[in-house]
Amino acid sequence: MKLWKKIFLLIFFIGVFCIGINDYILVEQQHKKNVEQMQEHVLSEFQLFYENYQDSAGAFLYPEKVVDRYVYGNSDVEAALYEENDYVYNSESRFAADYESLLSVEKNERRVKIFNEEGKYYLAAAGVLNDERNMILIYTRDISQIYENRRDHYGQSVILLVIMAVFLMIIAYVFSRWITKPIKKLVNNISGISKGDFNLEFNVKESEDEIGEVEIALSRMQSELRKREEDLELEARNRQRFINGFTHEMNTPLTSVEGYSQMLRSAKLTKEQEVNALDCIIAETRRLQILYEKMKQLCLIPEEELLIENVNLAELCEEIKQELKCQLEEKQITIITEMETKEIQTDREFLRIVLSNVLRNSIIYSELDKKIVIESQRAESGIVVLISDEGNGIPQEKLQNIMEAFFRVDKSRSRKTGGMGLGLTIIAQIMEKLGGEISIESEVKKGTTVKLIFYNLATTL
């Protein structure tokens, strides 16, 4: 059963019940009071009668006459005289059986009994009239009126109860609906969330009750779920990008190798064509090897052991300059070093890979006759190495993705404009392993600055 119905029925029945109980108690109390009052009344009448009897001269001899005189004409009352437990006289004899228990009344005692005969109620008071003759007077009054009053009261209260019940129904209904309305809204939102719709609106009313709390919690949960969904989507997209990049890098050389091999096997080629075909196969196989090496690096770098030593930065840069001599000369690029700090504590080989890769990139992306500047400074947190070039730069929108595996700024992945997209990924991984950080700033057509921070080893280990 729905909640609002439960609340409605509860309010209604409790209300009706309470009103009912209330009425019952009131009526019964009133009745009891009435009975008590009547009892007092009857007793005082009895007393009157008793004293009358005592005072009356002929009473001793003819008590019947006194009784008679007293009750004559009064149909509401009746009197009975008993002598020696035998019935002697009364004006109407009907209640003999009921009087039995009253006959044992003692001297100076007043005993009272309420009984009903044939639908009417009577209050009887008994007392000893004449002790010597053992005469007992029982004075009875018809008190049916009280009981009728009670019945009337009950009748009225039932009518009133019915009217109140109708009001109660309306009020209970309105209240139960009002109270459960926010719950209904909550239920809608929750089932929306359960179906995967995280964008439903929540009016978080400022209600401080439990429902308000649930709303707040739900709203929080909803935004959490939304965020998680977005994160998963982002992850999926990144993974897809990785796969696309990887397969492309794999695919292209394979296509060439397969194609040219087939060609050599099946076609009649001129010597020149043969030589070209074999050159291509050699070159593309080499490319596959490079891909393999880089992927291996990427996977194994985290596992490798570091050999930390004092590395002379200037010396290392000279070595790298020699290594890249051909490429530098080809494009007439000069490398300028400004080393404030000459030594770094780190793994020499890894540092070499990092610097070498950054410089290679700078050379590839710079035009002829440009400069590359390598600076080193000491900062509070560690040593900072900056490599700035005057190359093509990287567009702002692509900067955040630049270190993802296989990411290329050139969407067509043209070999003319760059490599496989793994260089920076590897560098970033190495920097993390060395306890450092890499960040890149760039402006299109102006140049790029790669900032390598090597945190003080004591703090990072």
Added chain:
Amino acid sequence: MNQILIVEDEKYISDLIAMNMEMIGYKYIQVYDGKSAEELVGKRTIDLVLLDIMIPEKSGYDILPAFIKAKIPVIFLTAKNEKTDIVKGLRAGADDYITKPFDQIELLARIDAVLRRCGKLNKEVEIEDVRISYDCRKVYRQGTEVEFTSKEYQLLETLVQNQNIALSREKLLEIVWGYDYVGDTRTVDVHIQRIRKKLGWEQRISTVYKYGYRVEI
């Protein structure tokens, strides 16, 4: 003579395709980016475009409408995992696609299929004194019809359409006799002999050592 436009930025692959075209006897133009490809529409005769999707300047999709408008059939070159790209390309109006790495013979077969659909395929071919009519499936030598059985003709057609390219015995068996054929490759040898005799092509149909046969034109 059909002229094929090759739009592929990887030089090795572009050259590979070009070599294939040369062997078949198609003319070709090589371009290495989208912009150059688009600019050729209307300026040169193009009978079919082999279009790579990932090219610089403008992507394959971007220039596709230009070719469709000029009623030039397009075959996309895609990498295997780009399933959505394939669907996208076909829906955008491309006539066919082929995934890299591709089989030489498959590429040629697809090109021929597309050209045939556009009615651009040669209805017949003449090689010295031999004329083969693809339409009527008849072979003429010095003007006179030469009787060919169905299988012989198919074998001849396959070799000629893949001219200058060696086809293995297994491949020939597959293409001409089908996958279900329970027989061995000697059937191919026998038929080759017969064709050679009928056309006097003992030299022209050369045996490729340990491989198969090739028609040299």
